[in-house]
Amino acid sequence: MSQQRAVIAVTVGEPAGIGPEISLRAAWALRSELRPVLVGDAAYLSMLASEVDPAIRLMGVSQQALRYSGLPGCGKDQITVIDCPLDAHVVAGQLDPRNGRAVLQTLVVALESVQQKWCDALVTAPLQKSTINDAGIPFTGHTEYFAGQTGTDQVVMMLACNASASLPQALRVALATTHLPLKEVAAVIGFDSLLKTLQIISQDLQSKFGLAHPRILVAGLNPHAGESGYLGREEIEVISPVIAHAQSLGMNVSGPYPADTLFQQKYLQDADCVLAMYHDQGLPVLKHASFGLGVNITLGLPLIRTSVDHGTALDLAKLGVGHADMGSMQVAIRMAAEMVARQAK
Structure with a gap:
């Protein structure tokens, strides 16, 4: 576990939704408090970052490099992205089942990052269950997936x-x-x-x-x-x-x-x-009382996992960047880091 800044793996969710944008914006806003590590398509996130804020600096790392040497060092003015390449071009607001396997792979990699102690906790942006199912992979949701992968009987x-x-x-x-x-x-x-x-x-x-x-x-x-x-x-x-x-x-x-x-x-x-x-x-x-600022927490897992309190908002994503509220994602990342700090005491 990290001794200073908590290292938080953040899956960016459905690429056609608001997940990638709010993950980028929240990670950049919180970079001095903790170390967010985005898990998604590095090329797509780089392109999106240039639209969101040209000041955002990303550093991509391949899954192979991660497994060979662990998470590389990173300064406070740069966000690490673990690359999970998409299989099809992203059109904002339009689901594409060809990207379903890549979305699921972000969960695989993020979970592995926590289990291998490269990251301290896991935060998930919203995904579209139908995209993964339409790719031919049975999938009922984040919670059930993480419970199954960790052998947790009840969450x-x-x-x-x-x-x-x-x-x-x-x-x-x-x-x-x-x-x-x-x-x-x-x-x-x-x-x-x-x-x-x-x-x-x-x-x-x-x-x-x-x-x-x-x-x-x-x-x-x-x-x-x-x-x-x-x-x-x-x-x-x-x-x-x-x-x-x-x-x-x-x-x-x-x-x-x-x-x-x-x-x-x-x-x-x-x-x-x-x-x-x-x-x-x-x-x-x-x-x-709190829509847009609430956090979804999975209790009972042998790790810390939080998420936003909303869905993919395809309608907002279709309008372009700047329409989505990153509030819930920011609170979810910060709350995960706070839980990491408590468990470290």
Whole structure:
């Protein structure tokens, strides 16, 4: 691990989207605080950099050279790019499945860079899942890919944002389930998986966020948290028993709370994380408060991985450079570096 500036691998995402631009801009803006290492097509990024800001200086390194001698040194006024060449010309805003394999290769290389300790953490720009699938490679998403490649049985998706003018304190929302049809959510929430989710959240809030005794508030699944069983029994049969068991293990967990009233200052002011039962129960609140400045964090992995809180924005990319907001990428890179620093202590 680096002893001074954290070295952060940043995959630039779908080349036809805003990922390459926001990765370039955020890396350049943060170069004095940490060492960002972009993972993408070096020639394309060089061309794009000349449009974004002619002052940006890039230094390409091949995958072969990386594996032979590791990451080369680099000054604070230059950004290293690990070259993952694309297979087709990029047209902003237009997906091309011929580039699907190259996009996936950026994940392969970035993960290897962290596992080999050339880099300290991993940040991902948004990609288009369909591009990789249309290239003939089954792919369900960053989170599932990194879990599979690291042999991690269960991971937890958490979005976080810092305090702001509209938000009195930092807010973190983790999910018991992620990208599932609503009709399947109840069947997936079981005792063992929910308990494991709480354990992962508690452990990572301690190790990656420096919280000695993190307080976790758990939302109910049903309206009014089931209203004593009249609106559903998941709270009685699964969620409450899991909370009680987690408490017996020493975790600072409480609930289940009705989700429609949980996101109030009187509950959140002393909370470190809210566990929502499904995607659209918790994330609309966080994204309303912080869209463009939130960070997606994968908990449970044997490495640090953060990402932006938005997608590829092909419509913005089509307009040319200068329309995309790099805020979420900048916060994601900085948050990864902060977690690296905490774990180094």
